[in-house]
Amino acid sequence: MSKLAGKIAIITGGARGMGASHVRRFVKEGAKVVFTDILVEEGEALAKELGEKAKFIRQDVTKAKDWDQVVAETEKAFGPVNILVNNAGIAFHKMIEQMTEEEYRKVIDINQVSVFLGMKAVLPSMRKTENGSIVNISSINGLKGSVAAVAYSASKFAVRGMNKAAALEFAPYGIRVNSVHPGAIETPMIVQEDNKEMVEEFAKSIPMKRIAKPEEVTNMVLFLASDDSSYCTGSEFVVDGGSTTL
Template sequence: MGKLDGKVAVVTGGSRGQGASHVRELVEEGAKVVFSDVLVNEGEALAEELGENVRFIKHDVTNAQEWENVIAETESTFGPVNILVNNAGIVITKNIADLSEEEYRKVIDVNQVSVFLGMKTALSSMKKTGNGSIINISSIDGLRGAPGNSAYDSSKFAVRGITKTAALEFAEYGIRVNSIHPGVIETPMIQVEGTQDQVEKLKAGIPLKRTAQPKEVSKLVVFLASDDSSYCTGSEFVIDGGVTASN
C-alpha cells in the first residue's frame, strides 16, 4: 500500500530535475500522475519508462487554455485531481540594471503566473474530491533576497504569498495549500558548465556542507500530498540544509 493510492496528481515541469523526481516518487507511492513540460523528448521518455499510471502532456504553463486542456485530459484519463504540484520554473541571473523588462516578465510569467493559473484551473476538479492538496514549489529565495536574482526572487516571494491566500480561500473545500522552499538542489539548473566553482562556494555556506538530492525534496512533496499532512495548510516548508536558520 502506498501513501497516495487512489489519488490523481498533476505536476508541472516534470520532464527532468526536481520535477521528474517528484513524478517518480508520487507514482511509487501509488498515485496516477499527469505531468507536463515544454521538454517533449525528456517527458515522453519518462512517461514510457514509468508506464500506464503516467501521462505526459506538452504544456506552456503560462497559457490559460493549455491549463484547461491539461486538467480536462487528466480527468478523462484518471479522474478528478487530488494533487497539484506547481513545480515549473526558470531563472535568469542578472542585476536589475542589466535585466530587461522582457526577461523580467518571462520569469514572472513562468514562475508566478503559472501558479495562479494552475490553482485557478484545477480548483473545480479538486472540489470534486473533497480532499485536495496543492504544493507550490517556491525557494529559499522566496524568503530572502539574493543579488542578481531580482526576477526570480520576486516570483518566489509571490508564490509564497499566493499560497497563503489560496489556503484561506480553498479551506472550505477540503483543499490544503502549502509551499516548499528548497535550497541548493542537485539538478540541471546548477549543473551547467562553468558553475562548479560557484556551487562549491555555496556548499561551504550550507551548515550541512552539502547540496540536496532531488529525491529529498520529493519525499517532502509526498508528505504534503498525503493524508500524513492533513492539518497542514498555508505553511512554508523549508528544506535547505540549515541555510536560512540564522536569518
C-alpha cells in the same frame, strides 16, 4: 500501504530534475500522474519508462488554455484531480541595472503567473474530491533576498503570498495549499559544467556543507501531497540544509 494510493496528480515541470523525481516517487506511492513540460523528448521518455500510471502532456504553464487542456485530459484519463504540484520554473540571475523589462516579465510569467493559472484551473476538478492538496514550489529566495535575483526573488516571494491567500479560499472545499522552499538542489538547472566550481564553493557556506539531492525535496512534497499532512495548510516548508538560519 502506499501513501498516494487512489490519488490523481498533476505535476508541472516533470520531465527532469526535481519534477521527474516527484513524478517517479508519486507513481511508486500509488498515484496516477499527469506530468507536463516543454521538454517533449524527455517527458515522453519518462512516461514510457513509468508505464500506464503516468501520462505526459506538453504544456506552456503561462497559457490558461494549456491549463484547461491538462485538467480536462487528466479527468478523462484518470478522474478528478486530488493533487497539484506547481513545480515548473526558471532560474534567472542578472543585476537590476542590466535586466530588461522583457526578461523580468518572462520570469514572473513562468514562476508566478503559472501558479495562479494552475490553482484556478484545477479548483473545479479538485472540489469534486473534497480532499485536495496543492503544493507550490517556491524557494529560499521566497524567504530572503539575493543579489542579481530581483525577478526570481519577486516571483518566489509572490508564490509564498499566493499560497497563503489560496489556503484561506480553498479550505472550505477540503483543499490544502502549502509551499516548499528548497535551497540549492542538484538539478540540471543548478549543476552545470560552467558553474560547477561556483556551486561547490557555495556548498561550503551551507551549514550541512552540501547541496541536496532532488529526492530530499520529493520527500517533503510527498508528505504535503499525502494525508500525512492532513492538518497543514497555508504553511511554508523549508528544505535548505540550514541556509536560511544564517
